[in-house]
Amino acid sequence: MPTRTLPPPPPPAYLRTWPDRQALLTDRGLALGELRRRHLGLHRLLLLWLCGLGGVIGWALLVLPIRFIDDKDPSGFLLGPILMVLGLAVLAPSVIGVALGIRHDRRLRRLTDAWAALDSHPASDARLRSPALSLVWLLSSLAVCTLGLWASFAAAAYAEPGRDTYADVILGMGAGLVLWLTGLLGGAKAVGHYRWALRRLGPAAPTATAARG
Helix, strand or coil: CHHCCCCCCCCCHHCCCCCCHHHHHHEEEEEHHHHHHHHHHHHHHHHHHHHHHHHHHHHHHHHHHHHHHCCCCCCCCHHHHHHHHHHHHHHHHHHHHHHHHHHHHHHHHHHEEEEEEEECCHHHHHHHCCCCHHHHHHHHHHHHHHHHHHHHHHHHHCCCCCCCCCCHHHHHHHHHHHHHHHHHHHHHHHHHHHHHHHHHCCCCCCCCCHHCC
């Protein structure tokens, strides 16, 4: 996502021209709401999964030449280099996309901290906790991690001589590792947001029902 579309950082103290606190809180709330959407929006989760899928496909293409070697297929001399180039062409954008996403998240966090430090408004700041979105990120990432661990374990544990080749084991373990790393990144993001909310916003206020109880 182009960084030029992000809300700008708040102006320094000597350039602030808000006529009153309400105007400051309004601009602060709009900026923080947009930054929260950019950070935890479902589109970011889908982009992470897309990068993970690209990593799995790229790894599969890189492993195919090993299958030709296992099968002693002479066509591997021709198709092997082509498949390796295609694999790198698919894998590289996924790695770059993940790296750019991490860098983007760091900039979002810096902007969020800068806007949040301007003032405090518990009524509107409660929305920044995003418990539902954080839970979606966490649970879906745990599912992807579990799938990746299962794929890696199954590829190594259930391989049978004569039926599964080295390429099959390498493919399963590598794809599982990519899935596990994808889920780990998503889970770390959910946990990081939860820790940020505790540090910046404090514990969530108890509900009125809980208070009466």
